[in-house]
Each structure stands twice: as structure tokens, then as C-alpha cells.
Amino acid sequence: MKLKLTLLAAAISALAISGCDQKPTTEQADSTPTATTEAAPTTDQPSVTGSAGNPEVIAKTNALFEEQFQTHVNRSPEFKTFLGIKEDYGKWDDISPRFEKETHEINKRQLETLKKIDPDQLDDATRLSLELAIRNLEQDIESWKWRLHTYPVNQMYAAHTSVASLLINQHRVDDASDAEAYISRLNGLPAYFDQLIENLKERADKGVIVPKFVFPYIISDGKNLITGAPYDDGKDSTLYADFKGKVDKLEISEEEKSALIEQAKSAMLESVKPAYENLISYLGELEKKATTDDGVWKLPDGDAFYQHRLNVYTTTDMSAEEIHQKGLEEVERIHNEMREIMQKVKFDGNLQEFFEFMRTDEQFYYPETEEGKQRYLKEATALIDTMRGRLDELFITKPKADLVVKAVEPFREKSAGKAFYQRPAPDGSRPGIYYANLYKMSSMPVYQMEALAYHEGIPGHHMQLSIMQELENVPSFRKFGGYTAYTEGWGLYSELVPKEIGFYQDPYSDFGRLAMELWRACRLVVDTGLHSKKWTREETIKWLAENSPNPHGDVVKAIERYIVMPGQATAYKIGMMKIVELRENAKQSLGDAFDIREFHDVVLANGAVPLDVLEELVNNWVEEKKGN
Numbered sequence: 001m002k003l004k005l006t007l008l009a010a011a012i013s014a015l016a017i018s019g020c021d022q023k024p025t026t027e028q029a030d031s032t033p034t035a036t037t038e039a040a041p042t043t044d045q046p047s048v049t050g051s052a053g054n055p056e057v058i059a060k061t062n063a064l065f066e067e068q069f070q071t072h073v074n075r076s077p078e079f080k081t082f083l084g085i086k087e088d089y090g091k092w093d094d095i096s097p098r099f100e101k102e103t104h105e106i107n108k109r110q111l112e113t114l115k116k117i118d119p120d121q122l123d124d125a126t127r128l129s130l131e132l133a134i135r136n137l138e139q140d141i142e143s144w145k146w147r148l149h150t151y152p153v154n155q156m157y158a159a160h161t162s163v164a165s166l167l168i169n170q171h172r173v174d175d176a177s178d179a180e181a182y183i184s185r186l187n188g189l190p191a192y193f194d195q196l197i198e199n200l201k202e203r204a205d206k207g208v209i210v211p212k213f214v215f216p217y218i219i220s221d222g223k224n225l226i227t228g229a230p231y232d233d234g235k236d237s238t239l240y241a242d243f244k245g246k247v248d249k250l251e252i253s254e255e256e257k258s259a260l261i262e263q264a265k266s267a268m269l270e271s272v273k274p275a276y277e278n279l280i281s282y283l284g285e286l287e288k289k290a291t292t293d294d295g296v297w298k299l300p301d302g303d304a305f306y307q308h309r310l311n312v313y314t315t316t317d318m319s320a321e322e323i324h325q326k327g328l329e330e331v332e333r334i335h336n337e338m339r340e341i342m343q344k345v346k347f348d349g350n351l352q353e354f355f356e357f358m359r360t361d362e363q364f365y366y367p368e369t370e371e372g373k374q375r376y377l378k379e380a381t382a383l384i385d386t387m388r389g390r391l392d393e394l395f396i397t398k399p400k401a402d403l404v405v406k407a408v409e410p411f412r413e414k415s416a417g418k419a420f421y422q423r424p425a426p427d428g429s430r431p432g433i434y435y436a437n438l439y440k441m442s443s444m445p446v447y448q449m450e451a452l453a454y455h456e457g458i459p460g461h462h463m464q465l466s467i468m469q470e471l472e473n474v475p476s477f478r479k480f481g482g483y484t485a486y487t488e489g490w491g492l493y494s495e496l497v498p499k500e501i502g503f504y505q506d507p508y509s510d511f512g513r514l515a516m517e518l519w520r521a522c523r524l525v526v527d528t529g530l531h532s533k534k535w536t537r538e539e540t541i542k543w544l545a546e547n548s549p550n551p552h553g554d555v556v557k558a559i560e561r562y563i564v565m566p567g568q569a570t571a572y573k574i575g576m577m578k579i580v581e582l583r584e585n586a587k588q589s590l591g592d593a594f595d596i597r598e599f600h601d602v603v604l605a606n607g608a609v610p611l612d613v614l615e616e617l618v619n620n621w622v623e624e625k626k627g628n
Contacts, residue, residue: 053123061117061126065133065475068110075103081170083480084427089171090184092163092192095199104144111137129475132609136481139312148203149296149305151210152196153283154564155217159196160279161412163189164225164239168409169422172429173246179260182243186267189275197282204286208299211563212290213537219283224411226276230265238411240268294563295531306531309567313484314574315610320532323570327524330573331547334518341514344507355549358511364445373407373438376449380436381405383453393501394459396601399466402431403457413439417561418554419452421461426469426479432462443554447512450504451495455516460494461487468607482608484568489575489611490603492520496580515549519558520576522548523569526559531566578611579603582618589622
């Protein structure tokens with residue numbers, strides 16, 4: 001399985017885009033504690049327009065964008081499901097090397113076609129779309145040579161858990177035929193996992209095997225999905241409960257429901273169970289070949305691969321050393337701001353002692369009970385609702401889509417990240433979801449609740465991703481694509497903005513905001529330390545534990561994430577710093593004419609873009625304001 005197609009990665013694999021602490025995957029389930037907040041009030045959604053250009057060429061170019069986008073959509077049953085399209089509804093993606101090669105050749109042909117278009121014949125908006133389409137394809141084509149440098153099965157995202165996520169969260173069952181398509185997908189898992197195993201074998205032959213510490217996680221996740229009825233005498237397994245719950249809501253006879261459930265049961269016993277057992281068996285064999293070398297420097301041409309990943313994720317040409325040094329500078333700055341918080345709360349001790357106090361004092365944690373979890377969900381929702389009431393001070397454009405707050409589902413909460421966001425369905429059939437991982441309440445300090453809610457919900461990912469999907473007059477590939485530095489940079493920037501309008505009144509909550517920014521600054525250091533400076537897993541864990549207030553379990557899980565997703569974690573702070581830099585430059589240039597609402601509209605109204613493109617868009621806005 002190669003590096004996912006850009007649009008699919010952004011929309012499904014990372015896409016349901018990522019959240020704060022997890023790579024975006026096709027996220028999960030219905031039977032979890034849920035708190036709901038009303039959708040934000042809306043204005044008319046922005047229409048990205050330009051000026052001048054040849055209308056006929058503009059129309060043909062935009063039609064070409066849609067045609068090329070649709071070509072890739074038609075090749076991905078899973079992406080169709082994400083888009084709410086019920087074609088190939090009973091199928092999985094083809095992840096064979098042959099299919100990947102076909103996709104690579106299609107990308108090259110599409111790029112050749114786009115490069116024949118004369119940009120001078122286009123308006124501003126279409127010219128930007130052309131630039132982004134070309135860049136995306138060039139990146140996909142360049143990534144082809146690194147297609148075997150990835151880990152298709154790891155503790156953060158994996159085919160054997162994403163299939164369950166898709167069935168639970170994306171596969172709607174509105175009638176009996178949808179249920180039959182669900183069953184077809186269950187029966188299709190043996191062939192799908194056979195392709196997955198072949199992909200893992202191809203990588204293993206090249207010396208690309210996920211590090212040894214990963215195997216207990218991924219084997220456990222696989223076993224969890226074939227535990228419970230109908231596989232044993234326990235309560236209904238995750239997928240069985242999901243299927244039965246969806247079928248039970250159909251307006252069909254009880255006999256038809258029973259027949260469908262019986263078919264699903266047979267598919268689970270005859271297809272799902274052996275598919276997972278076969279994969280788990282192979283993973284057990286592969287584990288014996290795995291090593292404890294964790295950085296990608298160990299892979300063929302590992303340094304070049306890592307620089308490629310940094311370029312992709314940050315949308316800059318910054319070197320690993322530059323990123324590392326910037327991280328050290330930011331860590332020192334934030335430590336000093338934290339010392340100011342210590343003085344405010346009159347803490348007697350040094351910064352390390354304050355970190356220990358924040359890690360261990362009971363006042364900062366809700367109990368490990370159902371009541372504690374429900375309280376967290378309720379208060380996180382209330383924070384989002386309060387912030388929603390202040391949006392007019394900060395934004396002109398607001399999303400139409402609804403937002404819900406959910407706990408991460410039990411079957412994957414042990415390995416999932418701390419918090420993340422899944423974008424809404426384009427047709428409005430599914431809201432945006434802020435997932436909070438409440439597996440261990442001791443890993444979810446109350447003092448970070450405020451910043452997490454702003455990052456994942458409003459004004460963070462829900463604002464940015466929903467508005468992007470709702471844009472008018474932009475090609476589909478821009479609505480469903482993404483750039484991690486932009487998206488996660490916005491999420492981190494969204495933690496800062498509420499402070500500037502009076503939120504974080506509790507100094508401990510403000511410490512939580514700083515702690516989360518510090519976490520992203522530390523990432524610049526440890527990610528490059530792991531993959532460029534050849535730090536060991538243990539050395540990196542020690543450094544992060546000493547420089548952050550996070551619990552030890554958080555630290556271990558984070559380092560393990562950075563190991564299997566090289567470069568990704570650097571995008572957050574790089575993106576945030578660029579947005580803040582552009583805002584401050586605009587303030588200085590415009591003086592009293594600066595309007596924060598207009599600035600945010602410029603940042604959001606074109607959807608996700610690389611950081612250099614964002615800089616150009618903001619600078620153009622500044623010059624236009626000066627000219628008026």
C-alpha cells in the first residue's frame with residue numbers, strides 16, 4: 001500500500017482529518033457517550049472568485065479539475081463512501097501493487113495535461129487551483145519512489161482497524177440493500193487482507209518493518225475486533241453490535257431483519273474471523289524480524305526520505321537541523337512563560353517540581369468512572385458552546401455543519417491518540433466529531449480541556465474543515481484535500497486566539513494552553529532527534545519527559561507515534577508560527593485598518609493551502625487594503 005493519494009489521505013486516512021494528537025483515519029462508532037452542541041450560526045458561505053481571464057478557458061479548466069478528481073474517486077470505493085456516494089458500496093479499495101502503479105501512471109498523465117494550460121488565460125481563483133493541482137500531483141509522483149518506506153499497519157492508523165472504522169462511522173444503512181453491501185464488505189475482508197499481507201511482505205523484503213514495540217498494539221487491536229459474539233460467548237463484538245443496531249432501525253419486517261443479521265453472522269464467522277486470524281498470524285511472524293531501531297535513518301536512503309517527509313508535512317524547505325533549533329528556541333520561550341504562571345499561583349519550587357504537581361495533584365483530574373467521563377464530555381461541549389457565542393468578534397464566515405463531542409470507542413481507545421477531529425459528511429448526513437480519548441482520565445487533565453476544545457472544535461478544526469467543504473466555486477480536490485501544516489497550524493493557532501479575547505481566566509487553564517503549545521514545540525526537537533540525529537526511543541522519551549508536564553504514558557505514546565509517522569508532528573508548530581507571523585506583519589502594515597475578522601476570512605476562505613501560498617494570499621490582501 002503506497003503513500004495514499006493526497007485527496008484520500010487528507011479526507012480519510014488523515015483526512016477524516018487529523019486532530020490534535022492522532023493521524024486522521026476513517027473514525028469510529030455510534031455506541032459511545034455523546035454530547036451535542038448546536039451548529040454555529042452561519043452567514044452565506046464564501047465564494048472564491050478571481051478577476052479577468054478567458055471565460056471559456058476558465059470553464060474548461062475547472063471542468064478538467066472535476067474530471068481528474070472524479071477519476072480518482074471512481075477508483076476508491078472507500079472514498080466514495082466517505083463522500084456519501086453509494087456506488088461500489090459493498091467493495092474495498094484495491095491496494096495491490098498493480099493498482100498503485102496504475103494510479104501513478106494516471107497521475108503522470110494528469111500532470112502532463114495540466115501543464116499544457118496557459119495560466120495567463122485564467123482568473124485568480126482558477127490560477128490558484130491550477131497551481132495547487134500541479135503541486136499535488138508533482139508531490140504524489142515524487143512520493144512514488146518512497147512508496148515502500150511507509151508502515152501500512154501501525155498503532156496510529158492501520159488497514160485492519162480502518163475497515164472497522166469505515167463500516168461503523170461511514171457506512172450508512174438506510175435500507176436492506178445497504179445492509180447487504182455491509183455484508184459484502186465483511187465477506188471481502190479476506191481478499192483485502194491478503195493484499196495487505198503482500199504489501200507488508202514487499203516492504204519486509206526491502207528491510208522496511210515497523211519497529212518491534214508496535215506489534216503488541218496492532219495484534220491486540222486485531223484480536224479486539226474478533227472478540228465477543230458471534231465469535232465467542234461474550235457480549236456482541238464491535239461490528240456485530242453495529243450491524244444489528246443499524247438493521248434494527250430499518251423499516252422492514254422482523255423476518256427480513258433476522259435474515260440479514262444471520263447473513264452478517266455467517267460472514268463474520270466464515271470471512272471476518274479467518275481474515276483477522278490470518279493477518280494476526282502473519283504479524284506474529286513479522287514481529288520476529290522486527291528491530292528496536294526506530295528512526296527512519298535505518299531505511300534505505302533514510303535521510304533523503306525524512307527530508308521529503310518534512311517538505312511534504314511543513315510545505316517548506318526547512319532542513320531537519322533548522323527545525324530542531326527552532327524547536328529548542330520555542331521550548332525555552334514557553335518554559336519562561338510557564339514560570340510566570342508559577343508566580344501567579346504562588347507555587348514554591350522550580351519548573352520541574354511544578355510539572356510534577358500538575359501531573360499528580362487530584363484537583364486536575366476527573367475520576368476514572370462513567371460519571372467522570374460524562375462530566376468531561378458535558379464540560380467540553382459547554383466550552384465549545386460558549387466560544388460559539390463569541391465567533392462574531394473573530395469571524396465573518398462560519399460553518400453550517402453541526403458538531404458533536406464523543407468519547408473514543410472502547411475497541412480502539414487504548415491505542416488511539418488523545419484527541420482528534422473527524423470532518424462532517426459533505427451532504428450533511430454526518431456531523432463533525434471531536435473525539436476525546438477518555439480511556440484513562442489521568443491522561444486528560446482538566447487544565448487542558450479548554451485548549452483541546454478550541455483546537456478540535458471551535459474555532460479550530462471544525463471551523464476550518466467545515467468551511468473548506470462548504471466553499472462555493474472551488475474544485476472538489478480543494479474541498480477534500482489538505483496540507484498538514486495549514487490544517488494543524490490553524491488548530492494550534494486556534495488555541496491562542498481565545499486568550500486574546502479574554503478566555504483562559506483560570507491561570508491553570510492558561511498553563512494548559514501553554515502546555516499544549518510546548519508539546520508541539522517539543523515535537524520539533526524529538527521528531528528530528530529520532531529521525532535525523534539517531535536518538536533512541538529511550539533517549540527521546542527521557543528528553544520529552546524532562547521538558548514537558550505530560551504524564552509518562554502520554555510521553556511514551558507520543559514518541560511511539562512520531563516513530564511511525566516521521567515528520568508529521570513537526571507541521572503543527574511550523575504552521576502556527578507562520579500564521580502568527582503573517583498576522584503580526586499584517587497588523588504592522590495596516591495599523592488601525594487591520595481587521596482580525598477579515599484576516600481570518602483570508603486564511604480560511606481559500607481552503608487549505610501550502611504555507612507559501614497562504615503568505616502570498618495574505619500579502620495580496622494587505623496590499624489591497626492599503627490601496628483602498
